[in-house]
Amino acid sequence: MQTRPTLVIGATGKTGSRVANILDQKGVPVRRGSRGAAIPFDWDKPETWAAALDSVSRAYVTYFPDIAVPGAVDKVEALAASAKSAGVERLVMLTGRGEHHARSGEEAVRASGVDYTLVRSAWFAQNFSEGYLRDPVLEGVLPMPGGNVLEPIIDIDDIADVAAAALTEDGHSSELYEVTGPRLMTFTQMAEELGRAIGRPIQHIPISFEDFRAGVAQAAGPDIADVFEAIARETLDGRNAHLTDGVERALGRKPRDFAEFAAKAARAGAWSRAA
Numbered sequence: 001m002q003t004r005p006t007l008v009i010g011a012t013g014k015t016g017s018r019v020a021n022i023l024d025q026k027g028v029p030v031r032r033g034s035r036g037a038a039i040p041f042d043w044d045k046p047e048t049w050a051a052a053l054d055s056v057s058r059a060y061v062t063y064f065p066d067i068a069v070p071g072a073v074d075k076v077e078a079l080a081a082s083a084k085s086a087g088v089e090r091l092v093m094l095t096g097r098g099e100h101h102a103r104s105g106e107e108a109v110r111a112s113g114v115d116y117t118l119v120r121s122a123w124f125a126q127n128f129s130e131g132y133l134r135d136p137v138l139e140g141v142l143p144m145p146g147g148n149v150l151e152p153i154i155d156i157d158d159i160a161d162v163a164a165a166a167l168t169e170d171g172h173s174s175e176l177y178e179v180t181g182p183r184l185m186t187f188t189q190m191a192e193e194l195g196r197a198i199g200r201p202i203q204h205i206p207i208s209f210e211d212f213r214a215g216v217a218q219a220a221g222p223d224i225a226d227v228f229e230a231i232a233r234e235t236l237d238g239r240n241a242h243l244t245d246g247v248e249r250a251l252g253r254k255p256r257d258f259a260e261f262a263a264k265a266a267r268a269g270a271w272s273r274a275a
Contacts, residue, residue, distance in 0.1 A: 002028050004057035006167055007088075009033040009041055010064055014126055015094055018160035019060050019167070028168055031056060043075055046082075053086040058167050061093040061109070065224050068101040068231055076105045080112035090115040090173070092166045094159065097122050097178065098235040106176075115173050117166035122154045122180040122240060125261040128194060129270035132219040132228075137198075138271055142191040143205045145212045146236030152180035152243050153190065155256040162250040177246035182255050184241055190258060197262035198271050209233050 006023055010016035011032035023030045033041035033052050041052040043063065053059070061079065063072050076093075083091055093109050095102035097120055109116050127133050128142070136143055162179055166172040185193075188204040195202040207215075209229055217225035247255040265271070 005029040005031040007031045007056045007059040010062040019163045022164040049082050058090040067105045068227050073104045077108035084114050092117045094119050098239045117172045118176045120178040122152045125153050126156045129265040143207045144187040145209045148186050149236050150184040150241040154181045155261040158255045177250045178244040179246035180244045193259050193262050197266040
């Protein structure tokens with residue numbers, strides 16, 4: 001049993017909150033890394049890093065909103081060096097499939113001298129239930145660029161399970177787990193599955209990358225919109241239209257299907273007006 005705490009960076013975010021909760025359930029001491037935590041962690045304030053890393057055994061590393069943010073790779077490299085100096089035993093880092101910034105961040109962690117596990121993820125299913133696309137789904141539409149590109153969309157619960165395993169178990173050292181869902185889907189097919197789960201039609205509306213940026217800007221602000229537009233332009237070109245076995249290699253089971261995600265989220269009230 002680990003006695004030193006595990007730092008979860010981004011513990012209030014989609015994946016970090018889930019990872020922290022799983023570690024709690026396993027009885028692993030968790031240090032929740034966020035700006036408002038008792039021991040704060042702030043990517044923009046490196047002076048907070050030493051205290052957050054003090055006495056930490058392992059750390060989950062995720063950069064909000066994405067490692068494609070200008071300067072993020074340099075910060076990840078600096079954090080990895082700080083982790084080595086602090087005696088952290090393993091870094092488990094989440095990145096995105098098909099993003100050149102993500103590859104640079106992965107290389108920074110590999111070169112740090114700290115043991116590592118890399119989790120390279122497909123598009124999040126929860127973007128439709130917890131993120132900037134929830135409101136359009138509530139209105140009965142799924143406005144996305146990329147045409148009929150195929151995406152092996154993944155349930156974040158699978159990502160959290162993989163990360164938690166890498167943080168608490170042996171056998172994950174120096175591994176790269178590229179994680180996807182179990183099938184390739186178009187955004188039209190995703191809209192149809194969401195409609196079945198919610199009980200009313202959801203229509204995929206093909207839009208331009210410029211219109212995609214405008215929608216994200218309205219929901220999350222122009223800076224995040226710039227980053228997400230760049231990621232969409234880079235990755236929604238078919239490069240990620242293949243399945244991988246990362247979830248199965250890490251956990252010994254198949255990943256959850258998108259239909260299972262949608263049904264569970266609907267039951268939990270993800271698309272109720274009061275949510």
